[in-house]
Amino acid sequence: MFGKGSKLNSIFTGSCPKCHEESMYLDKNPYHLSSIFKMHETCSHCQTRYKIEPSFFFGAMYVSYGLGIAFSVAAFIISHVFLGYNLKIAFISIGGTLVLFMPLIMRLSRNIWINIFIHYDKDWKEKI
Known part of the structure; x- marks a missing residue:
């Protein structure tokens, strides 16, 4: 399920969607905010271009918006339903969650987006 060749592997690790051999990002840590968007131009293994078009x-x-909604709903349910905080505190926790997880949401949305268009190819070595 999370092994090499699955979309989830590429999405959660940020690895090349075609070969899963290397990270697409220059810095794997999304919380280094100065390099959050810096990516390799191509994969050094399978030569896949990451920026398919300008x-x-x-x-x-669009994916980021959906992920933000999912994180917001989770924060609300945890704070209001499970922890029993009032609505004011629950909405403050939503804002805090979005700020705290913003770098992760941004990276995950890029990973999901590119995995929609580029698929794993187990025979990528033969095509170089």
């Missing part, structure tokens, strides 16, 4: 990753904004 402004390719603008589409990841």
